[in-house]
Amino acid sequence: MAYKVIIIGATSGIGEELTKIYAQQDCIVGISGRRQELLDSLQQQFPDKIVTECFDVTGNENKKHIENLIQKLGGLDVLIYNSGYAQLFSSLRWEIEKQTTLVNVNGFVEIINIALNYFLKQKKGQIAVTSSIASIRGNSLTPAYNASKAYVSSYMEGLSIKMYKQKLPIYLTDIQPGFVDTAMAQGSGIFWVAPVDKAAKQIYKAIKSKKRRVYVTKRWWIIAQILKVVPYSIYKNIG
Numbered sequence: 001m002a003y004k005v006i007i008i009g010a011t012s013g014i015g016e017e018l019t020k021i022y023a024q025q026d027c028i029v030g031i032s033g034r035r036q037e038l039l040d041s042l043q044q045q046f047p048d049k050i051v052t053e054c055f056d057v058t059g060n061e062n063k064k065h066i067e068n069l070i071q072k073l074g075g076l077d078v079l080i081y082n083s084g085y086a087q088l089f090s091s092l093r094w095e096i097e098k099q100t101t102l103v104n105v106n107g108f109v110e111i112i113n114i115a116l117n118y119f120l121k122q123k124k125g126q127i128a129v130t131s132s133i134a135s136i137r138g139n140s141l142t143p144a145y146n147a148s149k150a151y152v153s154s155y156m157e158g159l160s161i162k163m164y165k166q167k168l169p170i171y172l173t174d175i176q177p178g179f180v181d182t183a184m185a186q187g188s189g190i191f192w193v194a195p196v197d198k199a200a201k202q203i204y205k206a207i208k209s210k211k212r213r214v215y216v217t218k219r220w221w222i223i224a225q226i227l228k229v230v231p232y233s234i235y236k237n238i239g
Helices: 013-024 036-045 062-073 094-122 143-166 196-208 220-229
Strands: 004-008 028-033 050-054 078-081 125-130 170-177 213-216
Touching (some): 004 013, 013 028, 013 036, 050 062, 062 094, 078 094, 094 170, 125 143, 125 196, 143 170, 196 213
Parallel strands (some): 125 170, 170 213
C-alpha cells in the first residue's frame, strides 16, 4: 500500500523539493498552496502520484481542506507543515507582524490539531514541521518570525511528550533549518547557505527516521548550541 503524505506549503523551496522526493519514492502526495497554477505544474510532473488542494492557511476552512486532501489520498500517514512567512524590516510594522503570526502560529496550530486528532483516531502517524534555527533566540529585524518559530518548536515538543505519555506510535518531528537557498533567506549576513535539494534530502531522511528534532544542514547543530549559551549582554549586539 502506497505511503500517503500531505505537504502544506508545497509550491516552492523546501516544500516543492520534498514533494518531488516523496513522489519519486512511490508515495501518494497531497499538496497545498495559495497558487493553483503552481500546484498544477507540480501535479503534471507526477500525474499519478500527486493530488492538490488550493487554499491559504490563514483562511477559515482549513479543516475542510485537510479533510478533502485525506479523502483524495484515501488516508494519511505523514503531514508536513511547511508554510511560513518572514520579512526583514528595521521599523516595527503591524501588517508584517500580523501576517507572520497568522501563517506561522495560527495556521500552524490549527492544521497540526486537525492532523493530530486524525492520527489519534488512527492510533498512528507522523507530523513534521519546518521551524527554524531562529526559534532559539529573538532578533531585532524579525521579532515576530523568531518568536513564531519558538512557538512552533515548543509546541511540537509538548505534543511529542503528550504522545509519549499516551504510548502511541505518533511521531512529532521538529525541523530546524539554518539558511537554505530559498526566498526566505534574506539579509546580508547569511552564511552556510544550503542548496534546496540538499536540505530537502536531509529533511526527508530525518522524517523517515522519525527523529524528534533535526538541524538542517547538520552543521547548524553547532550554531544552535552556541546560540543557547551566548549571554544576552553579548547577543544583543548581533541579534
